[in-house]
Amino acid sequence: MFRYVLPLALPASLALFLVGCGHEEPAQVSVRPAMVVQPQPSAQAMDSYPGEVRARFEPDLAFRIGGKVSRRLVEEGERVKANQPLAELDPQDVRLQLEATRAQVAAAEANLNLVRSERDRYKTLLDRQMVSRSQYDNAENLYRSGEARLKQIKAEFDVSSNQAGYAVLRAPQDGVVAKRQVEVGQVVAAGQTVFTLAADGEREVLISFPEQAFGRFKIGQDVSVELWSQPDQRFNGHIRELSPAADPKSRTFAARIAFSAGKVPAELGQSARVYVQAAGVVPLSVPLSALTAENGATYVWRILADNTLKRTPVRVGAFGEKTVPVFEGLTASDWVVAAGVHVLHDGEKVRPVDRSNRVVNLAAKE
Structure with a gap:
């Protein structure tokens, strides 16, 4: 009897199973995150100069009378307040x-x-x-x-x-003792530098221009600054001060670069690099990881306003250590995927994020 019942039961149970599956909700397709960047001026078309972050105001502090230093109250690198005693002479x-x-x-x-x-x-x-x-x-x-x-x-x-x-040397304003040039027991003359104070407030970058290129620079010229602690970020700046005479030892011209923005996360003594645009048209550049190739053609994944991907052919120059110049195919306002480009597809929708994994709203940045 079971031989006749079993063939009839199997189709019925299969039908019930299919009916039950038909009521399940379709699986949601997850949107892939994609790290995006904007093309930057190519380093090959930018002259770069190393520098050091300094205070805008760095007064040399000295006693107004001569005498023997009896006490030194602060150390180099110590933060001081206005009117705080720094050193004393034998009274x-x-x-x-x-x-x-x-x-x-x-x-x-x-x-x-x-x-x-x-x-x-x-x-x-x-x-x-x-x-x-x-x-x-x-x-x-x-x-x-x-x-x-x-x-x-x-x-x-x-x-x-x-x-x-x-006989008591006091700090004229808040700041950091950048340099100390005396010791206890030393006899100093009136006006002899005792401390150099890096006053609180604006920060600048001190660089040196070579003698053969000095004529290309002028006060007020726009530059960009990259801090060693933040290598993936550029800050706008300009040449605020340019020495009219070369240093007798290095034969270079000192210059001070002021930040054009408000407060910049730059600390005293940090290393920095200043980029000055070279003459002529400056090509854009993208990270090497943003490039991919197929059938001998080089392209990048450009993100449209609706967060979908578009494969965009580009004409590039010689590869650098981290970036490559792009001569055709992109504009400075475009956004391209900077990593994982080999697993993407044309028309795919992604979730753009920056290097800190923060969501980038492309529509708000247009």
Whole structure:
């Protein structure tokens, strides 16, 4: 009996299985993430110069009087606040000078009181016609001389008081001690550099231009800056300062590059590289990983506004270490896939992300 029932049961169960499968939801197709970049000016058409991040203002700090350094209160690289003591001189000499001037002030005041009383007495006698006019004038002159002497000594006392304060070197503003040039026990002259302060605020890049190319550069010329700590990012800048004379040792011309944007994540002493556009038309460049080839043709995957891929033929130049110049096929506003190009397909929809895995909204960047 089972031989007859089994052939009938199998088609029925198969039909029920197919009906059940028909009610399942279709599997959703996941969108592949794709790292994207924009073409950048080719390094082959850019002159690059190494540099160092420096502070915009770097005042040399010095004592206003000479003396022997008795205390050094900060170290090189230490952050300081405005009016913070940095170093002190032996105050013994300036204190003795201050005490001597104070004594002279007291003597001048006593002398002024004496000549004032003499003048007043002679004035009374003159009114009674008991002394001559010349005697009174002599007493008046002595009084005026004593008054002037007191003013002179008081001014000298103020100078001595200021010099006593000059024995302590203070920071003029917030910043970092970039360089130290004295030690405790060293005798320094007035105006001799003791510290170099890198003031807080704007940061710049100090570079040196070669002598043979100096004529190509001018103040205000646009450049781009790449920090060693952020090799995949360029910051816009311009030449703010250009030395008119070459360094006697290196025969190069110092220049300072200011950042055109607001606050840039550049720290003091960081290495940087400044790129200056060469003369002529500057080709674009893309990473080597963005290129692929088929049947002898080179192309990249360009992303359209709807996040779909389009295979775009390009004409490239000589391959560099990390990038390759593109002469035809792309514009500076295009976005191309920078990695994994061998697994992509024409018309495929992707999710564009940057190197930090953040979603890139192409429509907002157009």
